[in-house]
Amino acid sequence: MTATVALETTLARIRESFGVEPAGEDPKRPLDIMHLVVSVPAERWVEFARFARDALGCLYFCHLTAVDWKAEGFEVVCRVGNLETGLGLTMKTRIGPTAACPSLTGLYRGALWMERECYDLFGIRFEGHPELRRILLPQDWEGHPLRKDYAVDTPHPPYR
Amino acid sequence: MVSSTDKIFNWARKSSIWPVTFGLACCAIEMMATFASRFDVERFGMVPWASPRHADLMIVSGTVTIKMAPMLKRIYEQMPDPKWCISMGSCANSGGPFRHGYHVVKGVDRVVPVDVYVPGCPPTPESLMFGILKLQEKVAEFQKTGKRSAPGLLTPDPA
Numbered sequence: 001m002t003a004t005v006a007l008e009t010t011l012a013r014i015r016e017s018f019g020v021e022p023a024g025e026d027p028k029r030p031l032d033i034m035h036l037v038v039s040v041p042a043e044r045w046v047e048f049a050r051f052a053r054d055a056l057g058c059l060y061f062c063h064l065t066a067v068d069w070k071a072e073g074f075e076v077v078c079r080v081g082n083l084e085t086g087l088g089l090t091m092k093t094r095i096g097p098t099a100a101c102p103s104l105t106g107l108y109r110g111a112l113w114m115e116r117e118c119y120d121l122f123g124i125r126f127e128g129h130p131e132l133r134r135i136l137l138p139q140d141w142e143g144h145p146l147r148k149d150y151a152v153d154t155p156h157p158p159y160r
Numbered sequence: 161m162v163s164s165t166d167k168i169f170n171w172a173r174k175s176s177i178w179p180v181t182f183g184l185a186c187c188a189i190e191m192m193a194t195f196a197s198r199f200d201v202e203r204f205g206m207v208p209w210a211s212p213r214h215a216d217l218m219i220v221s222g223t224v225t226i227k228m229a230p231m232l233k234r235i236y237e238q239m240p241d242p243k244w245c246i247s248m249g250s251c252a253n254s255g256g257p258f259r260h261g262y263h264v265v266k267g268v269d270r271v272v273p274v275d276v277y278v279p280g281c282p283p284t285p286e287s288l289m290f291g292i293l294k295l296q297e298k299v300a301e302f303q304k305t306g307k308r309s310a311p312g313l314l315t316p317d318p319a
Contacts, residue, residue, distance in 0.1 A: 137263065145262040145263070152261070154262065156226055
């Protein structure tokens, strides 16, 4: 019962603050407090993250990744959670082929490495990140391997 | 009893192969199992050694990424001659299941010379020990010219 109430209040707060309709991860199933998906425009990305952290209590930054939609550009996907109420919130934002996205490092320390990884593998530049450099691949690597247009046989410098 | 010094030296070499412990991935677990009590490589005179300075065998067990390759090469170069190398498992042999990835060296023989390839994913301790025994056969034939084994020595035993 309380979970239902918490879900309804959360949905209402997201609707009135941002005017977007939260979806579930599976359209065939009813909305679940643990799997809410919200898409926001990129200019409200940081604003929504602050709302999720302060108003909804999502202090736990689970993960951040991206999706390459080829011609339509990239989509940054990030999941935050409230460990006390069990709320799980997946935030998505579409960014163009320019691959620039506001950084969440000002809100979540956990975003530091995850955004570096996203930059490393997708080439998305997070504006405002204090130290945006590669984290998994060598610093002199060319290209971003998880992009759809990355050829796997891209030559790399010989083993030193 | 008459023997050449080479034979005596090679007998000593093959009976005291010290492998540098270079585990990279899941194969390293099998390598540790081989070094542990059940399979006990100490009866071959082997001591898993955590430094390249006194080791004469490098067992490359696991996935070698392009980022790791320079360090692997450096460790191999720090080993004193004569030195040998066993490539353990599919990843080290050829890239294995990650061969079509973007970050894995397609066989450690692109970085360092390999003497014995142990197939498997992962090879069982028995497989690794078979590889070690095969390597001992090679070591027995070692010559200062760099020649490593007699022709046809490493062909499979006739059933």
